[in-house]
Amino acid sequence: MDYIRKANERGVVNMGWLQSNHSFSFGSYYDPQHMGVSVLRVINDDVVQPGAGFGTHGHRDVEIISYVIDGALEHKDSTGNEYVVPAGEVQRMSAGRGVMHSEYNASQTEPVNFLQIWIHPNVKGIEPEYEQKRIEQDGPLTPIVTPNGDKGALRINQDASMYRLELEKGEAYRLQTPDRQGYLHLVHGSAEINGDVFNAGDAIAPQVGKALDVNATEKLEALWFDLPKG
Template sequence: MINVIQAGERYTAEHGWLTSRFSFSFAEYYDPQNTRFGVLRVFNDDTVQAGQGFGRHPHQDMEIVTYVIDGTLEHQDSLGNIGVIHAGEVQRITAGTGLSHSEYNHSKTEPVHFLQLWFLPDKQGHTPSWEQRQFSKEQQRNTLLPVVSGRGVADTLQMNQDVTIYLSNLEQGQTLTHTAENSNRLFYAFVIRGTLDLNGEQMHEGDAARISDEESLTLSSPDGAEFMLIDLV
């Protein structure tokens, strides 16, 4: 079953300095029928204006993944980590027993556009940790490139959950397939740019698909697409 949620169906929170599009209940938006998909609790599509951001705030027992689409995002946390996430970079935070952090647009002139995902962990009480890595468009070209995983996948950021996140930069006319390991696997697809055909369903920029009970996925694009695919429970 494939349930496509169009970009315009998401809840939008407009704060002037921040535009957030929530795929699941978050902050002032609450829908008891839309709190998560499997272990995926949050999928926010955020644009923060130049020099603005989120002040220091706490997290606990959550696996947090941030992917910067355009711009630069500055990160500081209570573990002493200070860094800048550039476009194409992925950051993973294990909040575990607790940490606090701030996130600001590093640029004083340009907005930053990023995705932030929260996953329920496999257990509570992990030691807090942080890591980030660059994944180039060339690495993603016409393949499903694993970038974050809790399934022992090599050359990925490691997380504490039975999840693998893939990025892909699919060229016009190319086709990819992905097979479910078993009938319990769920998939979540999000189109970052372009148009994506997923098992006959056409998706556009900002559209998402919640997928269950599908043995395999066939992904193609009539004009090229950049997208994220999450294999989860």
């Protein structure tokens, strides 16, 4: 059967400076029924208050994608990268054999909202890597991250891809990954999907090979993950 994750059922963390909704188990939030889908391990919907952020901490052997929705995110890491990632841009960091980094709200007056996405890599112990870019929408479904970084996308060390789906109200689109696992996370707007209503923050992973017929009931922005089966 389909895996459905509603926004209001996600794990909630409120630390004052950080408000976060966890689609899957993460940190102090643990639920064995929600440990990720295929190689997709984390989707945290983070809102960081002005001037605050995550102090220096380490990662290894994980692909981390930051998808900035509103505001701007300041990134620094132990390999010398120091960048601001504004809304509309996407960042990919391969932690590889180990990297230390920090992430802060780049603004002293406005919050930043971003999705922190973790994907298990298919190779370990590599040299850490960093990419960042703005990817313009080209049709309803645009590649954002792919294994080879083709068609202007960022590259990832895994047989997995992330696409941005954008539809105007009343438009429809069919999503399908034959013999693969799909996962759709709504960022903005709402849609009727295979007869059910989904809103911002909701997500669905259909049975392997099953199509999702997405009918936008409001202007829609969503992320579609094409993942290995199993």
